[in-house]
Amino acid sequence: MNILLITDQYPPEIRSISYMIEELAEGLAQRGHQVTVMTSYPRAILLANKNRKDILQAPTERGVKVIRVNTLPHQKASYLIRGMGELLLPYVFLRKLKKFAPENIDVVMMYSPPLPLTILGRIVKRSYKARFIVNVQDIFPQNAIDLGVLRNPVLIRFLEHLEGKAYSAADRITTHSNKSAEYLIQRKNIPASKITTIHNWIDFAPYRNAKRTGIFLKQYGLDGKFIFLLAGILGPSQDLDFLIKVAKEVRDISEICFLIVGEGSEKQRAQRLVEDYGLYNVMFQPFVSRDDYPALVKDMDVGLACLNSKNRTPVYPGKIVGFMACGIPVVAFLHKESDGHQIIREAGCGYTTVSDDPQKAADLVRKMYHERGNLNSYGKKGVEYAAAHFSKDASIDAVETLLRD
Numbered sequence: 001m002n003i004l005l006i007t008d009q010y011p012p013e014i015r016s017i018s019y020m021i022e023e024l025a026e027g028l029a030q031r032g033h034q035v036t037v038m039t040s041y042p043r044a045i046l047l048a049n050k051n052r053k054d055i056l057q058a059p060t061e062r063g064v065k066v067i068r069v070n071t072l073p074h075q076k077a078s079y080l081i082r083g084m085g086e087l088l089l090p091y092v093f094l095r096k097l098k099k100f101a102p103e104n105i106d107v108v109m110m111y112s113p114p115l116p117l118t119i120l121g122r123i124v125k126r127s128y129k130a131r132f133i134v135n136v137q138d139i140f141p142q143n144a145i146d147l148g149v150l151r152n153p154v155l156i157r158f159l160e161h162l163e164g165k166a167y168s169a170a171d172r173i174t175t176h177s178n179k180s181a182e183y184l185i186q187r188k189n190i191p192a193s194k195i196t197t198i199h200n201w202i203d204f205a206p207y208r209n210a211k212r213t214g215i216f217l218k219q220y221g222l223d224g225k226f227i228f229l230l231a232g233i234l235g236p237s238q239d240l241d242f243l244i245k246v247a248k249e250v251r252d253i254s255e256i257c258f259l260i261v262g263e264g265s266e267k268q269r270a271q272r273l274v275e276d277y278g279l280y281n282v283m284f285q286p287f288v289s290r291d292d293y294p295a296l297v298k299d300m301d302v303g304l305a306c307l308n309s310k311n312r313t314p315v316y317p318g319k320i321v322g323f324m325a326c327g328i329p330v331v332a333f334l335h336k337e338s339d340g341h342q343i344i345r346e347a348g349c350g351y352t353t354v355s356d357d358p359q360k361a362a363d364l365v366r367k368m369y370h371e372r373g374n375l376n377s378y379g380k381k382g383v384e385y386a387a388a389h390f391s392k393d394a395s396i397d398a399v400e401t402l403l404r405d
């Protein structure tokens with residue numbers, strides 16, 4: 001089967017979703033499919049030793065043909081430039097597709113957001129008579145409306161029209177949680193028969209093999225600290241302001257440290273806020289490599305997740321699954337609609353609260369610190385739950401079944 005995956009995020013750009021799509025592409029290729037990935041040149045977040053100029057336009061990477069497209073900045077850019085860049089994506093992608101794509105495409109699968117790329121998916125469906133599958137990671141534009149990023153009523157109506165066209169044209173729609181599927185059925189009037197839940201997965205091998213070495217504790221000067229790790233993209237959705245208020249509430253416990261590893265549009269502002277509060281229990285560090293990340297997690301005491309309480313869609317941070325796979329407890333401050341609350345409760349791997357009360361969140365931090373003798377018990381429960389629900393092979397099996405359905 002000839003499969004085209006369309007995505008804006010693919011390695012070497014550092015994002016959990018980019019690695020997941022790479023694993024899907026390579027997994028399908030290993031099963032005998034001809035897989036082509038169409039993506040942007042990485043722009044926003046690369047490791048220091050990665051040079052964008054060294055990345056080829058259409059190489060074959062471990063059996064997968066990767067077509068990379070030069071686009072306007074649409075991640076680290078002003079909202080105006082970002083909006084223009086996203087609206088132009090399907091058309092600049094289409095020009096490159098005509099040059100490098102295979103003659104036959106049986107299935108086109110695209111990841112949303114960015115929502116405008118669904119235009120390209122619809123074109124490919126029509127031109128190649130291909131099945132069209134939309135994987136919904138974030139329910140856009142609703143998530144941007146909730147966060148106050150998107151306010152223009154004309155633009156909102158246009159994007160909601162685009163969203164409706166995509167869902168209507170799609171042969172199947174996948175979401176990464178049951179609540180997201182319910183949201184689309186109830187709020188977007190999509191037939192339940194059209195939606196399949198396929199959990200975002202994780203490759204357990206690197207986490208299973210990771211050992212607690214203390215290397216990162218020494219590197220960051222954190223020996224003797226009880227560390228809560230927040231890792232990933234640092235944008236408006238993560239609500240670093242809330243997390244820093246929590247850190248302020250527990251600064252009387254000198255052993256507690258909040259380690260924030262990542263990059264994003266909100267990082268500098270959060271660093272200034274830490275300085276304004278005069279906090280010494282918050283540390284910022286840049287991304288570590290994909291290979292080093294499991295060892296980083298293993299060196300930590302608790303995995304931390306935070307999402308802005310203004311969110312209204314059922315999303316949850318993918319990093320929660322990585323913490324569970326590595327066997328460390330999880331504390332999460334999430335909006336009330338997030339699926340993350342149910343996942344952590346069912347797993348019994350930690351605690352959650354709604355991210356609207358810094359004092360309640362601080363109480364959970366204190367609770368986990370005082371229960372530090374139970375860390376292994378929480379961790380084991382997380383591993384068991386993640387193995388049962390977020391297996392990479394099982395999820396790729398489900399995708400492959402969907403491609404043939």
